[in-house]
Amino acid sequence: MKKIAMLGAGFIGRFYADALQGLRSRDKVVCIYARREESAKKFAADYNCEHWTTSMEEAVANPDVEVVCIALPNNLHEEAVMLCCKHKKAVITTKPLGRNAEEAKRMLLAVEEAGIFNGYLEDLVYTPKFIKAHESVKNGAVGRVLWAKSRETHPGPHSEWFWNIEQAGGGCILDLGCHCIEIGRSYIGKDIKPVEVMCWADTQVKPIDAEDHAIGLVKYENGAIGQFEVSWTFRGGMDLRDEVMGSEGTIWINSFLRTGFEMFTTGKGADYVAEKAESNTGWLFPVGDEVNELGYNHMFMDMFNSMEKGVDPRETFYDGYVVNAIIDAAYKSAKTKLWEPVKLDIWRGKEGLTKDSHLVEYDADNYLIKEEMTHYGAKKVIVKNKHTGKIEEKEVK
């Protein structure tokens, strides 16, 4: 059993506590820190925590606490991480790791210097559908990954600090793009270096300084391309979708709006439907077990199992840092309208890869372009001669 201090009694702090204590878990939130006394007390009562406090350091230093879980606004992540380093407590933190790569790098170096366990709580690479899809990709089911797209769009966040660029550090690119980028990176290979980013971003609807809508492309050293689509202005709930295109196959995942659960109600008795659902009448798309569908259960299982085994979890501060570096390049590109390099002072993956060969051998003299069975019963092959470059079509018996 691990004893946890939760820093932050808000939206994600409660989702995390539901995941940690919802299913006869062995792990327990023993201490809650919140900015306001009434929120701390309410959380402590709801989750049966022995200690509550409005002092962040008191929560981290509490001798009963073994692991600190950071669920605070983005501008407070670094301060909380530094306290964990000071008091030598294992730390797991929500996304994004930092408001930018500079902050993320300081946090990464500090936890490694302090020698404390560090986990990056990127839940969307732990959803049941992602885990299964990722396993298939690793086993070669889609061949070479050519393109991995991830989309997270919704009508905008629920607390005022997200809309303040100083506290949040950015708009929907930082808030939602961090999920999409790590999903794309995971499908393409976390050891493959992201090299360049091209991004369009704009503030189309909300009266804010940050972007509320963006689309970006992340180029990887092996020729694969990642794509993210993010918005705080999307109407109709929370749209979480991934697509992977490989040389041998395709994956489409819809994690939230169309999960196979559809319901109609006139509105009588209807209440909460799902995170950021905009309506509770008419045809609805509820989510069976949100905590599980959003990956929180599998994420914490990996974090605590890894902690006990003394190994790194699947997602560490290093991953959070790489994601922040890609996001920095996206912000730069949105301004310059150019492909911008991803600046990675720390890179622990493969180096010097070139684009994988895309040529498929048909026979000694030809490369294969395409095979097709036609509706009139002929099997055709289209090939390219290796020596002359001539493209020919043949009928195969």
Ligand SMILES: NC(=O)c1ccc[n+]([C@@H]2O[C@H](COP(=O)([O-])OP(=O)(O)OC[C@H]3O[C@@H](n4cnc5c(N)ncnc54)[C@H](O)[C@@H]3O)[C@@H](O)[C@H]2O)c1
């Ligand atoms: N899927 C996810 O992984 C996910 C989802 C939502 C939020 N988050 C992340 O979790 C973190 C917290 O977001 P949230 O949605 O829980 O926010 P929130 O506003 O609902 O809660 C933040 C909590 O932090 C505490 N706090 C301490 N000092 C504060 C201050 N100066 N201003 C505001 N709150 C203060 C309060 O207890 C507050 O309840 C952010 O980094 C956010 O990006 C992650």
